[in-house]
Amino acid sequence: MTRLHVDLCVIGAGSGGLSVAAGAVQMGARVTLIEGAKMGGDCLNFGCVPSKALLAAARAGKDHAAAMAHVAEAIAAIAPHDSEERFTALGCTVIRAFARFTSPREVEAGGTRITARRFVIATGARPAIPKIPGLDTVPFLTNETLFDPGPRPGHLLILGGGPLGVEMAQAHRQLGCAVTVIEASRILGREEPELAALVIDRLRAEGVTLIEGASAIRAGREGEAVTLALADGRSVTGTHLLLATGRVPALEALDLPAAGIETEGGRVKSDARLRTTNRRVFAIGDATSARQFTHLAGYHAGLVVRQALLALPARARADHIPRVTYTVPELAHIGLTEAEARERHGKSLTVITLPFSETDRAVTDAAGPGLVKLMVHRGRPVGVGIAGPQAGELIAPWALALTARLKLSVMASTVLPYPTLSEVSKRAAGTYFSGKLFDNAWVRRVVRAVQRVVP
CATH class of the missing domain: 3.50.50.60 (FAD/NAD(P)-binding domain)
Known part of the structure; x- marks a missing residue:
């Protein structure tokens, strides 16, 4: 040895x-x-790289075979680095x-x-393979096999309505597949409900069938088809089954x-x-x-x-780690959700929501619906959620703010190019201060006094 x-x-x-x-x-x-x-592990071979490549190819209007070829090309291009x-x-x-x-x-x-x-x-x-009676008798896909070459699914059943489930639902629907997502609780249940709703509405508008609050209790086959029996008495049948039930x-x-x-x-x-x-x-x-x-x-x-x-000290934090779901619209979050922030900070928490329509760039680009949700405690952001175009990019300055524990005034006073979608974050920060400056009796008295005294 x-x-x-x-x-x-x-x-x-x-x-x-x-x-x-x-x-x-x-x-x-x-x-x-x-x-x-x-x-390269999961990210290169079965996760971030192939899933985002498939999403991009589907949005570009490629057919299934071309989309899968693009996935393989993306992996091959990045593989030498790993x-x-x-x-x-x-x-x-x-x-x-x-x-x-x-x-x-x-x-x-x-x-x-x-x-x-x-x-x-x-x-x-x-x-993670769920313990569902009969699952061992049916063929199923996971993220480790989904991107293997093969025919386009006719009707893809996706068990799990988290980020992977909804991303792959949208991609396969755009590739021409019928898609049904089954989620035991709530689709994108970890996210802010009003932000997740923008993604859910888009999926439904594109023709994805979403079933919430119904767990799968049995799996079986009908000829070449896969069938899932649900706890509410319904059953769904498809040509392929993707397990997106976590890892x-x-x-x-x-x-x-x-x-x-x-x-x-x-x-x-x-x-x-x-x-x-x-x-x-x-x-x-x-x-x-x-x-x-x-x-x-x-x-x-x-x-x-x-x-x-x-031999230097270091301690891991978790409050500044962002996450993004790469659907259209994208959904990004960092820090605490509103529920988490209210539990921690109580009445001292301020919550601000601002639609993308408040920014001129969203109007000029006809960018579609979008929303920023900002949680502020004593002048510092403690959580931010964004749903809309480029949300994964727009979360970046908030990642900096939470990492450095910056005051919200830094974002509010930052000069941004006009017109850009980034202004929606600055406007949300400014909204926090506008309530303290405008329609404030004390501020009005100070302003009147200054105008009388200062020549």
């Missing part, structure tokens, strides 16, 4: 693991990177095998035993007990520094967080490099 002694061993070559490995090796550390499946060859050239030792811990300081992978000063678990997540951390192969690493709720248990119960081991991204975003894994990677390579 080959033995390696390194400074840092990274398990998982998804977005988080690649960021740690690239940063560490370029700073002079001896790094081993282990990946048992595809380099490849084994690139990381080997950077100086990493790359092992293409699944890793398992053999002790608190060692892992074994592909006939090699690696001893390291620090380890990083960055194994990502896999699709669970991929930890099975690691033998975490051998390393003294505990789990909690199916995830690696970690503290604010992202350390596990084995102080030599960090966990990042989907392996440890309920918020499963590529950008969160990248943020975690930076914190680990800071600690493991430079």
Whole structure:
């Protein structure tokens, strides 16, 4: 058996693991990177890249075959950046095998035993398969198989009305498929209801059938068709079934007990520094967080490099992590929802909503409906939701504001080019102050006094 002694061993070559490995090796550390499946992980192969490529192709009017070709081209174009060859050239030792811990300081992978000063678990997540009677008797798709070459679905059933479910519903409807989404609670239930409503209305207008508040209790086949029986007595039948019911951390192969690493709720248990119960081991991204975003894994990677390579303190935050659903209209959010903010701040919370129609650019572009929702506590934004064109881009300055804990006055006083959609955020911030300045008896008295006294 080959033995390696390194400074840092990274398990998982998804977005988080690649960021740690690239940063560490370029700073002079001896790094081993282990990946048992595809380099680039979920984001490149089954997640962000293919799903956004499919959405773009569908909106561009491509047919199903051309859209799937575009997906493959997008993955192929980005893959070299995440490849084994690139990381080997950077100086990493790359092992293409699944890793398992053999002790608190060692892992074994592909006939090699690696001893390291620090380890990083960055194994990502896999699709969660619900326990529905009969599901094992029917063919189904997940995000890991949806983008494989194949014929266009005639009628796609999507179980799950979260971001993946609604994105793929809109894309496949635009590709000419009949689409039905089944959600046990509320479509986009994590989002602000009035913002989610803009997306839901658009989906229905495009012909997507949305079923809310009805869980699937049984799956079966009718010839080549797939049928789902629902708890409310209805049944739905389609040619294909996509499971969009969430993802669970991929930890099975690691033998975490051998390393003294505990789990909690199916995830690696970690503290604010992202350390596990084995102080030599960090966990990042989907392996440890309920918020499963590529950008969160990248943020975690930076914190680990800071600690493991430079011995500098670092603590993870969650209040400044944005999320985006890439439908038309887009839906973006950062920080607290209104319900969360009211629970935390009570009567001292101010909530402002502003339609996109308040900005001239939205009018000139006939941009369609849009809405900004702003939660403010004592002059600082604590949560922002945006539904409308380019919401994923418009959330960016709010991400800066919450990261730096800026006062709302900074946004209100920022000079923006005219006309741009970005003005909707500035106008929302200005609305907070306008109530304090205009129609305010005290301000009026001050103004009258100044006019009398100052020549």
